[in-house]
Amino acid sequence: MEDIEGDAVVVTGASSGIGGATARVLAADGANLVLAARREDRLEELADELESEYDVQALPVSTDVTEREQVDDLVEATVGEFGRLDGLVNNAGVGLGGEVAELTDEEYHTMMDVNVDGAFYATRAALPHLRETEGTVVFIGSFAGQYPRPGNPVYAATKWYVRGFAHSLAGQVGDDGIAVSVVNPTEVRTEFGSEQGDAFEEQYGPDEATEPEAIADAVRFSLGQAGTDAVNELDLYRRDKFSHF
Ligand SMILES: NC(=O)c1ccc[n+]([C@@H]2O[C@H](COP(=O)([O-])OP(=O)(O)OC[C@H]3O[C@@H](n4cnc5c(N)ncnc54)[C@H](OP(=O)(O)O)[C@@H]3O)[C@@H](O)[C@H]2O)c1
Numbered sequence: 001m002e003d004i005e006g007d008a009v010v011v012t013g014a015s016s017g018i019g020g021a022t023a024r025v026l027a028a029d030g031a032n033l034v035l036a037a038r039r040e041d042r043l044e045e046l047a048d049e050l051e052s053e054y055d056v057q058a059l060p061v062s063t064d065v066t067e068r069e070q071v072d073d074l075v076e077a078t079v080g081e082f083g084r085l086d087g088l089v090n091n092a093g094v095g096l097g098g099e100v101a102e103l104t105d106e107e108y109h110t111m112m113d114v115n116v117d118g119a120f121y122a123t124r125a126a127l128p129h130l131r132e133t134e135g136t137v138v139f140i141g142s143f144a145g146q147y148p149r150p151g152n153p154v155y156a157a158t159k160w161y162v163r164g165f166a167h168s169l170a171g172q173v174g175d176d177g178i179a180v181s182v183v184n185p186t187e188v189r190t191e192f193g194s195e196q197g198d199a200f201e202e203q204y205g206p207d208e209a210t211e212p213e214a215i216a217d218a219v220r221f222s223l224g225q226a227g228t229d230a231v232n233e234l235d236l237y238r239r240d241k242f243s244h245f
Contacts, residue, residue, distance in 0.1 A: 001224030005030030007133075008082035009223065010074065012065055012122060013092030015042035017190025017201075018140060021212035022089055022219045027054040029220065034078045036063040037092065057081070065092045065118030066110075075125040085129035087223050090119040090162075091140045095155040096195055108154055115158035120165070127173065134177035136230070138222045139166045140215070141184040143237060163233070170230070179230035181222035185215050186237045209238055 009026055013019035015037035023033045027050040035043045035058060043060035050058040059081050063074045078085050093115045097107035123137055130137065144152070145159025163182050170180035187209040189201040200209065215236060222231040 001221065002226040003030075004086070004220075004223055007031045007086035007223075008034065008078055008084050009087035009089065010034040010036060010078055010085065010122070010126070011089045011091060012036045012063070012118065014046060015039040017192060018185070018188060018212045018215045019089070019091040020046055021216035022091065023050060023058070025213065025216040025220050026087075026223070027056045027058065030054070030056060031087070031223075032057045032082055033059070034074070034081070035060045036065070036074050038062065038064050065122060066113040068117075068121050071118070071121040072125050075122070075129065079129055084133055085126055086133045086135040087138065088122055088126040088130065088135070089138045089140070089219055089223075090122055091138075092118050093140060093158075094195065095152055095192060097154070098152045100153055103154060111154055111158050115155075116161050119162055123165075123169065127178070130178050131173075131176045134179075136179040136181060136223050136225070137166070137169070138181045138183060138219050139163070140219075141166070141182040141233075143184055143186045143235070143241065146184060146235070167232070170232070174230075179222075179225055181225075181231040182233045183215060183218045183222060183231075184233065184235045184237075185210055186241045188212055188215055210236065 009031045011019050011023050014023050014035035040062040047058035047060045061074050063070045097103045139162050141163050142159040144156040145163045149156035166182045191199045193200050218234050218236050
């Protein structure tokens with residue numbers, strides 16, 4: 001895999017789960033991290049951990065990805081600090097509600113705003129800088145964005161959007177040398193789901209679902225493609241997923 005030492009990588013949703021694990025895996029390989037999410041205390045804690053554990057710089061930037069100006073500022077802060085942007089990991093995401101007939105406007109808009117608008121804002125702001133480094137955008141998709149999810153059609157639709165956007169974008173920016181990747185997990189043991197009950201890390205035991213570090217490794221692999229190559233889509237599923245589909 002390509003060396004990422006000294007690269008500057010933005011991870012959204014870095015305050016928890018897959019985002020936090022991704023930041024750790026990338027820092028272990030020498031990347032400088034820009035950590036984005038709303039919970040600033042968690043970002044600061046993680047930045048301290050990364051800087052003391054690994055020989056890297058980590059910049060916490062409190063960001064609500066639904067606020068376009070904050071996302072623009074996030075990318076500007078990255079380029080201001082590191083003079084470059086090599087990777088963007090569009091990871092921030094939420095799943096709320098479920099039954100369409102009972103879904104509130106707030107639940108609907110929050111999922112659309114974070115999962116769809118947030119990924120769009122960050123990608124748009126990042127592209128001019130990624131052109132200069134021939135960098136990579138990684139989207140965290142989902143099994144729910146590949147197969148129907150009867151339990152939460154709106155969440156599923158946001159992830160179908162992410163995949164559709166990512167693959168079409170790949171066609172638009174591939175000539176510029178930018179790689180676009182989608183990583184699709186099934187259930188991962190994180191705080192996902194905690195807004196409305198037990199988090200997945202409580203619902204599933206260690207032998208029942210994926211650990212966030214495994215998804216982080218998939219992101220690292222996507223960011224590590226050299227030359228003309230790009231990971232198009234990487235499905236990392238529970239091996240018993242289709243037994244319970
Ligand atoms: N866990 C799973 O089973 C699973 C499966 C497939 C795909 N995914 C996807 O994986 C990604 C990461 O989820 P996770 O499992 O790691 O869940 P998580 O532990 O709940 O983390 C979600 C992250 O998103 C951030 N976030 C939420 N709203 C935000 C906003 N408005 N602005 C900025 N950041 C925001 C949260 O940070 P703050 O609250 O601090 O802002 C948090 O860091 C999501 O896109 C999710 O859809 C998860």
